[in-house]
Amino acid sequence: MKIEVHLWSGLRTLTDGLEKVEVEASNTGELLDALAKDYPALVPVIEAGVSIAIDGRIIATGLMEPLRPDQEIYLMQRLKGG
Amino acid sequence: MALDDRKDTDFKFVGTRPDRPDGHDKVTGKARFGADAHAPGMLHGAIVRSPHAHARILRIDTTKAEALDGVKAVVTRADFAHGLSGEFGFVLENVMAGDKALYDGHAVAAIAASSALIARDAAKLVKVDYEILPHVTDVDAAMAESAPILNSSYADASVPEGLHPNVVRYHESGHGDVDAGFAKADLIIEDSFKTEATHQGYIEPHACLATLGSDGKGELWCTTQGHWIAQKTCAALVGIDTSQLRVTASEIGGGFGGKTTVFVEPVALALSRKANRPVKIVMNRSEVFRATGPTSSTSMDVKIGMTKDGTITAAQGTFRLQGGAFPGAPMEFSAMCAFAPYALDNVQQIGYDVISNRPKQAAYRAPGAPMASFAVESVIDELCKKLGLDPIEVRLKNASREGTKASYGPRFQRIGLVETLEAAKSHPHYSAPLKPGQGRGVSCGFWFNHGGETSVSLALSEDGTCQISVGTPDIGGSRASMALMAAEVLGIDYENFRVTVADTATLGYNDVSHGSRVTYASGLATIKAAKDAVNKLCKRAAAKWGIPEDAVYWEDGCAKPSGANAGNFDPIPLAEITKNMGSTGGPISGHFEATPEGAGVSFGTHIVDAEVDPETGKTAVVRYTVIQDAGKAIHPTYVEGQFQGGAAQGIGWALNEEYIYGEDGRLQNSIFLDYRVPVASDLPMIDTVIVEVPNPGHPYGVRGVGETGIVPPLAAIANAVSAAAGVRLRHLPMSPPRILRALKAQTRED
Amino acid sequence: MKNTHVTTTINGDPVEYLCDTRETMLDVLRDRLNLTGAKEGCGTGDCGACSITVDDRLVCSCLMLGVEAEGKKITTVEGMAEGENLHPLQKKFIEYAALQCGICTPGILVAAKSLLEKNPNPTEEEVRFWLAGNLCRCTGYDKIIRAVMDTAADMRGAS
Ligand code: FES
Ligand code: FES
Numbered sequence: 001m002k003i004e005v006h007l008w009s010g011l012r013t014l015t016d017g018l019e020k021v022e023v024e025a026s027n028t029g030e031l032l033d034a035l036a037k038d039y040p041a042l043v044p045v046i047e048a049g050v051s052i053a054i055d056g057r058i059i060a061t062g063l064m065e066p067l068r069p070d071q072e073i074y075l076m077q078r079l080k081g082g
Numbered sequence: 083m084a085l086d087d088r089k090d091t092d093f094k095f096v097g098t099r100p101d102r103p104d105g106h107d108k109v110t111g112k113a114r115f116g117a118d119a120h121a122p123g124m125l126h127g128a129i130v131r132s133p134h135a136h137a138r139i140l141r142i143d144t145t146k147a148e149a150l151d152g153v154k155a156v157v158t159r160a161d162f163a164h165g166l167s168g169e170f171g172f173v174l175e176n177v178m179a180g181d182k183a184l185y186d187g188h189a190v191a192a193i194a195a196s197s198a199l200i201a202r203d204a205a206k207l208v209k210v211d212y213e214i215l216p217h218v219t220d221v222d223a224a225m226a227e228s229a230p231i232l233n234s235s236y237a238d239a240s241v242p243e244g245l246h247p248n249v250v251r252y253h254e255s256g257h258g259d260v261d262a263g264f265a266k267a268d269l270i271i272e273d274s275f276k277t278e279a280t281h282q283g284y285i286e287p288h289a290c291l292a293t294l295g296s297d298g299k300g301e302l303w304c305t306t307q308g309h310w311i312a313q314k315t316c317a318a319l320v321g322i323d324t325s326q327l328r329v330t331a332s333e334i335g336g337g338f339g340g341k342t343t344v345f346v347e348p349v350a351l352a353l354s355r356k357a358n359r360p361v362k363i364v365m366n367r368s369e370v371f372r373a374t375g376p377t378s379s380t381s382m383d384v385k386i387g388m389t390k391d392g393t394i395t396a397a398q399g400t401f402r403l404q405g406g407a408f409p410g411a412p413m414e415f416s417a418m419c420a421f422a423p424y425a426l427d428n429v430q431q432i433g434y435d436v437i438s439n440r441p442k443q444a445a446y447r448a449p450g451a452p453m454a455s456f457a458v459e460s461v462i463d464e465l466c467k468k469l470g471l472d473p474i475e476v477r478l479k480n481a482s483r484e485g486t487k488a489s490y491g492p493r494f495q496r497i498g499l500v501e502t503l504e505a506a507k508s509h510p511h512y513s514a515p516l517k518p519g520q521g522r523g524v525s526c527g528f529w530f531n532h533g534g535e536t537s538v539s540l541a542l543s544e545d546g547t548c549q550i551s552v553g554t555p556d557i558g559g560s561r562a563s564m565a566l567m568a569a570e571v572l573g574i575d576y577e578n579f580r581v582t583v584a585d586t587a588t589l590g591y592n593d594v595s596h597g598s599r600v601t602y603a604s605g606l607a608t609i610k611a612a613k614d615a616v617n618k619l620c621k622r623a624a625a626k627w628g629i630p631e632d633a634v635y636w637e638d639g640c641a642k643p644s645g646a647n648a649g650n651f652d653p654i655p656l657a658e659i660t661k662n663m664g665s666t667g668g669p670i671s672g673h674f675e676a677t678p679e680g681a682g683v684s685f686g687t688h689i690v691d692a693e694v695d696p697e698t699g700k701t702a703v704v705r706y707t708v709i710q711d712a713g714k715a716i717h718p719t720y721v722e723g724q725f726q727g728g729a730a731q732g733i734g735w736a737l738n739e740e741y742i743y744g745e746d747g748r749l750q751n752s753i754f755l756d757y758r759v760p761v762a763s764d765l766p767m768i769d770t771v772i773v774e775v776p777n778p779g780h781p782y783g784v785r786g787v788g789e790t791g792i793v794p795p796l797a798a799i800a801n802a803v804s805a806a807a808g809v810r811l812r813h814l815p816m817s818p819p820r821i822l823r824a825l826k827a828q829t830r831e832d
Numbered sequence: 833m834k835n836t837h838v839t840t841t842i843n844g845d846p847v848e849y850l851c852d853t854r855e856t857m858l859d860v861l862r863d864r865l866n867l868t869g870a871k872e873g874c875g876t877g878d879c880g881a882c883s884i885t886v887d888d889r890l891v892c893s894c895l896m897l898g899v900e901a902e903g904k905k906i907t908t909v910e911g912m913a914e915g916e917n918l919h920p921l922q923k924k925f926i927e928y929a930a931l932q933c934g935i936c937t938p939g940i941l942v943a944a945k946s947l948l949e950k951n952p953n954p955t956e957e958e959v960r961f962w963l964a965g966n967l968c969r970c971t972g973y974d975k976i977i978r979a980v981m982d983t984a985a986d987m988r989g990a991s
Contacts, residue, residue, distance in 0.1 A: 006491055009430075010240060010254035044239050053492035057779065059679045060533055074491040077253065077414040079530050080445070080597060105926035108934035109918065111869020111909040115935060118868040198863070199852055283969050285873040285881055286935040335871070335935025336969050367874040558932035558970060719929040723971055727932060730972030754878035754967065762973040763957075763964040 001026055003067050005035065006074045014041035028052050029063030031073070049078030088781050090714075095569040096782055099719045100576045102562040104333070116289030116305030116332045117364045124291070125154055127353050127363035128201035129346070130191040130208045131373060132183030135217035135439040135747025136230065139183060139210060142191055146207040152200040155357035156208070158191045162352055163321035170318045172408040176442045177319065177348050183212065184232065184407035185439045186748040187372025194353040194361045217439040217747040221381045221404035224248045224438040232437050236409050248437050253414040255490055256398075256430035263396025263428030267387025271464050275457040277796070277814040278740035279379040279404075282446045283731070283759045286335020287365040288374060292350035295358065298322040302329045304347050307337040307555055308594025310535075312344050313586045319348040320355065327351075330585040331555045338731070339445030340375055342594045371752040375444020376741055378403035378411040382457040384420075388465045392476040396428040397421050397489075401454055404436045405443035411435040412443075412450030415530075419793070420454035421489035422528035423499055423685060424480045429489045439747055445596060447728060448529040448789035452735065452796050456814060459525040459797030464810060473524050473801075474507045477687075481526075498711030498775030499526065499685035505771050506687045511707045520693045520704060521805025527686050527793025531786035532597025533678040537590030538607035540568065540615055540672040544664070546657025548572065548615075550608060551584035553592025554600045558727075558788070559720035563601050564608045566716050567782065571612035573639030574656055590675050598786020601716055602681055602777075607674040609781050615672030622659050622666050627651050680779015684786065686710035688729065688794035692802035696825060699818035701737055701803055707769040713777040713785030724787045726768040732795020734760045736803075740815050840901040842867070843911025851898035857891075858882045860898035861908060869909040869938045873967065880966030883939035884908045890946040892965075909938035912945065921945055921983045930979040932970035940966045944980045952988055956981060 003025045012019055023034035031052065036043050052059045053074040059065050060079045067073065107113040132139075144156045159178045166174050179188045191208050195201035216230040223229055225246050236250040245252075264270055290304035300322065306312045309329040317324040334341065346363040354361040365374070381402045387395040399420045405411025413433030421429050466473045481503060482488065484496050506512055506524065516522055539551045550564055565579035593599065620634040623641030627634070633648035634641050640653035663670050691705040708725040715721040738758045742750045751757045776783025796814060803821070804810045809828045813820060835850040842865070851860050856875075861867040861884070873879035875894045882893040885907045912919045921941050924930070931937045940963060947954060947962045954962065959980050960973070968976060 008253070008255035008491065010252060010432075013242070014239065041239065048238065056488075056493040056495045057680065058492070058530065058683075060677075060681070062677060062679045065679065072493060076491060077418070079532055080449075099929075101926045102929065104934070105931070106918070108931055108937050109909075109922040109925050109941060110913055111867075111938045113934060114868070115871065117862075117872065120866070198859070199854060283967075284933070284935075285879055285967055285969050286871065286933070287873070334933060335873075336933045338969070364872075366872075367876065367879075559929065719975075720932070723929055723932050723975060726972035726974045727970045731969070753876050754874045755876060759967060759969060760972075761964040761967060762960040762977065765960075765973055767977070768972050768974045 001069055003031060003069060003073055005031065008075065011042065011045065014045065015039050025067060027063070027067055028059055028065040031067060051076045051079045090776055090783055093570060095566045095576055096716050097718065098566065099717060100562060102559045103565065103581060104556065104561055113333045115286055115335050119291040119303045119332065119362065121291055121293065121360040124360045124362055125194040125196060125357055126198040126201045127192055127194050127350055127361050128205040129189045129349065129369070130205045130210065132179065132188040132190055133186065133748070134183055134212055134214055135186050135219065136215040137183045137212035138215060139179060139181060139190060140213055141211040143209040144191065146209065147193055147204040150200065150204045150207060152196040153193060153204045154196065154359060155194040155353050156191060157349065157352045157356055161356065162319055162348065166318060170315060172442065173315055173343060174319050176408060177345055185441050187369065187441060189349065189373065192349045192353055194357045219438050219440055219743040219747055221379055221402050221436050221438065224404060224436050225402065225434070232407055232439065236437060249434050250409040250437055251435035253417050253433035255417060257487065258428030260396045260398050260428045260430045264387045266389065266395040268390045269465060269468060270385065270387040271461050272383065272385035273461055273812060275382045275384065275460065275812045277380045277453045277456060279376045279440065280735045280739040281371060281376045281757065282338035282340035284336030284338060284340055287367060287370045288345050289364040290347045290350050291360060291362045292347065292354045293360045294320065294351045294355040296355065298326050300327045300351055302327060302347060302351065303332055304329065305332045305334050305341060307334065307341040307557065307596055308592070309586055310553065310591050311342065311594050312347055315344050316348045316351055320351045328585060328587040331583055334555045334557055337557055338447050339449060339596060342445050342596050343375065345374055367754060368752040371757060372749050373441055375442055377446045378405045378443050380453045382454065384457040384461045386461045386465060388469060390469060392469065392471045392479050394424055394426060394480045397426055398430045399454065399458060400432045402434040402436060403450065404438045404440065406440040407437055408442045409435055409437065410443065415450030416454035418490035419451035419528050420458050423482055423526040424489070425482050425486040426489055431489065447731065447792040451527065451529055451793045452732065455525065455527050455793050456796035456800060460800050460812065463523065463801040474503055474512065477526055478503045496775060496778055497683060497685060498773050501773045501775055502685055502687040502709045502711055505709045505773055506689055509689065509707055509709070509771065511689050511705060511769065516691060519806060520691055521802045522689065522691050523798045523801025523805060524687065524689050525794040525797035525801060527790055528683065529598070529790040529793055530683050531602065531681040532599040533603050533681045534593030534597065534599050535591050535677045536603040536607040537592055537675045538604060538611045539589055540611040542615060542660045542670045544660050546574065546660050547578045550579060550581045551589050552581060552604045552608065553584055553589045554595040554604045555583055557595055558723060559717060560600045560604065562720065563605060563716040567605050567608050568612045571609055571616060572656065573637065598788040599681065602780055602784050602786050603678050605716065605784055606678050606780055607676065610674035611672040613672070614674060615670055618670045619656060619659050623654050680777065682713055682777025682779055682785040684711050684713070684790045686790045686794050688798040690798045690802045692799060692806050694803055694806040694821060699821035699825065701816060701821065703733055703766060703799065705766055707771065708791060709771040709773060710787065710790055711773045711775050711785060712787045713780065714774055714783035715772050716784060718772060721772055721787050722770045725770045725791045728791020729768050729795050730760050730765060732792045733765065733799060736796045736799040736814055736816060738815050738817055836899045838899055838902050840904055840906060842906045843908060853897065853899055855898045856894050857896040857898050857901055858893040861893060867908055867910055871935055871938060873935070880943060881936055881939040883942040883966065885942065885946055890943055909942055912941060919945065920987055921980070924979045924983040928975045928979040930971065930975040936966060936968040940968065940976060948984055948987065952984060954984060
């Protein structure tokens with residue numbers, strides 16, 4: 001299923017200027033795999049750690065969260081704390 | 083994860099304020115902290131540190147040290163694992179220098195000896211030949227073209243071309259069109275701000291006791307916010323398998339983020355392996371300042387446009403963070419948190435992670451957020467002043483709410499910013515008259531909070547009491563909160579619980595006590611583990627009554643048949659079931675292992691009154707009120723404590739605390755006398771208001787509370803001081819000399 | 833390395849030990865006598881975590897040498913409770929959550945007890961200035977000050 005992912009604007013240089021991309025995925029892990037495959041320049045960014053927001057719920061590390069096309073999906077830098 | 087056990091009201095235990103279970107040991111001196119451990123045959127370690135900010139290590143001569151009576155082992159970088167990369171590589175380089183010393187205080191060798199005095203004497207006999215290199219410690223200077231290069235291979239793919247190699251990471255985010263937004267503004271203010279590096283200032287220095295044999299099996303006792311991360315990191319750094327190192331967390335004398343990584347632990351392990359004896363290392367205060375993980379220092383530009391009625395039309399911020407000699411300064415959090423309190427159509431934020439000749443920064447409560455908030459909330463305050471608007475009304479007008487598109491991208495779920503602002507507006511503090519020479523400041527603040535890997539195990543005893551094993555070190559009363567949540571589920575009194583922070587060998591993996599995650603994640607896991615035990619208890623009752631399991635439910639500490647159809651049986655209390663559990667199916671325990679992903683973001687609003695003495699430039703904080711959304715306060719007294727502690731640390735950061743480096747790149751104030759944290763006579767009582775807007779991601783609505791409280795103080799105090807002094811302060815800390823300079827500069831202008 | 837023999841009284845018990853002349857009283861308590869209640873937060877007299885009393889005077893044990901204890905009467909946090917009964921300050925600190933991590937607590941309790949012995953009716957300002965030599969990084973002092981003031985009031989009521 002096609003999922004629309006919003007990227008943070010700093011990634012534009014790695015995605016040919018796009019801030020929103022579409023990939024084939026049904027969960028968060030597949031989404032990252034698909035991003036890595038379609039936009040290889042994103043690999044180091046994903047490896048450095050990213051989080052994914054699904055309709056505002058921030059998934060810090062989980063790769064198994066199911067996704068639906070009607071959700072608003074954002075890629076974010078990996079969350080951590082003090 | 084489905085929250086079938088969700089509950090917002092009618093709590094019996096949650097929200098009460100019982101005594102903490104570890105209180106007795108802590109007031110009698112019995113509690114064992116990092117430095118309180120001893121072992122038979124134990125040696126003492128001492129570390130040799132670089133006096134230079136940047137220097138090539140040409141030769142380390144340890145012969146004289148080794149010849150001293152009582153010296154049992156000396157280690158240098160050669161005694162650690164080789165070929166590590168990524169974060170482990172950085173941590174190893176930080177705990178023991180390789181080719182270069184990268185900051186004043188960087189470890190270059192270590193000694194183990196039969197007494198602490200001999201170890202210290204021996205450390206002085208180690209001769210290191212250095213080739214001194216040019217250094218840089220200021221963030222702006224480190225980005226300048228002429229800056230010395232620390233390491234040309236650290237910059238990652240995110241960094242745009244043409245920047246100095248000391249810029250190692252770059253972040254940019256936002257939405258809308260800021261130029262179009264600024265065009266709609268009636269007033270635009272653009273200003274530059276600086277904040278100096280501060281230290282978490284936990285009163286307990288880093289300390290550990292390590293044993294490692296040539297068989298690759300080890301034991302480590304240490305003061306840490308996360309013993310699993312210590313286990314994983316130390317094992318990698320000394321080159322053994324993770325599971326062969328058993329790590330026990332001591333009681334922890336404060337961390338605030340600074341104890342989320344390792345410093346002396348791998349060194350003690352390496353020394354122990356070489357000497358074949360247990361080795362204890364305790365840092366002194368000066369080592370803590372020079373060679374652990376302070377915050378970043380920052381240089382920031384913020385531009386905000388506003389209409390006459392107080393609507394923000396566009397906001398833009400650039401946040402440059404120096405994070406010491408390695409990548410990792412939390413500039414993306416500065417950027418993402420900066421404008422989060424506001425619903426903005428046009429916003430852009432940029433972050434730079436810059437390396438310099440300072441110790442590797444570590445997390446400190448809401449890492450990166452307080453500084454950004456200082457810059458942003460100062461500009462908003464200035465806009466309010468110039469437009470004659472009330473600062474709380476303006477914040478309310480622009481406040482983020484459920485459904486608002488956050489400055490960092492996604493839409494907010496249920497949040498409580500507006501509730502904190504409303505509470506601030508109606509708080510008597512906000513309308514209290516000010517005396518001459520005083521000023522009032524307000525500020526909002528935001529932090530994400532965190533979930534993380536979590537394991538909890540809960541075991542019932544035959545007498546009907548309960549042991550809970552958690553993996554998150556208890557920094558501020560979390561054992562009490564865990565017992566309260568378990569009591570709520572099991573329906574038995576708080577006094578029936580004993581909560582233990584388990585070691586790495588007795589429980590599954592746990593993420594660090596950070597990200598305000600303990601009450602949220604360990605709490606959620608405790609609730610789930612208790613629920614697991616309840617299911618098993620119900621099963622025993624069902625078997626006894628000979629009815630189906632789902633015909634039994636749990637209430638008030640008893641198994642009960644669920645209605646007339648299930649049969650007419652007297653409720654069975656928990657202790658009745660556990661009494662015979664060995665012969666009715668075996669011991670009853672509950673478990674939960676997961677990575678909860680529902681941490682709720684949180685907001686706070688602070689009000690502060692400050693008085694500035696124009697003669698000396700000294701500021702007194704005369705009144706302080708913290709208002710913060712806790713989601714649900716499990717143990718309200720400890721929630722208040724977190725609010726008050728965050729405010730006090732913020733007051734120190736705003737007014738006094740700073741790392742001062744000399745021209746020679748050496749830290750000039752590495753003791754508490756010179757790095758002055760707030761003392762009792764510096765502070766007023768700190769009033770608190772707990773707002774409770776439940777987090778949809780936790781069964782009882784908990785949001786973290788530990789970090790958000792340090793975000794608003796810097797700006798709130800700066801706004802109060804600026805109002806009192808009649809001049810805008812843009813450089814933290816606002817120490818007396820800085821305030822006097824600002825006052826003088828203003829008189830000259832007038 | 834020559835050690836010195838010291839005879840002293842600690843928490844009412846006669847104690848003898850040998851120590852290096854460079855060793856601080858804090859080192860002796862912690863490393864030689866296993867009295868680890870007093871903590872080292874700074875070693876420079878700035879944090880008060882090592883507070884003890886010497887002949888009823890409040891002292892930073894990190895600034896005193898072990899050999900200076902000769903013939904003195906020392907008390908530490910371990911000597912504060914009477915048998916199984918906690919001192920009123922200890923009870924109140926637990927009740928008020930006047931500790932978070934608890935590393936500063938032994939020093940603050942010893943210092944607060946010494947204050948109340950000298951001044952059973954201190955003002956808030958007097959408590960704040962008396963405890964200004966005891967750093968607490970966790971609590972913001974609010975609950976500590978309240979606990980000390982209320983203990984003082986209770987103790988005045990009781991006597
Ligand atoms: S350790 Fe003695 S005052 Fe800090
Ligand atoms: S409770 Fe942690 S330093 Fe006081």
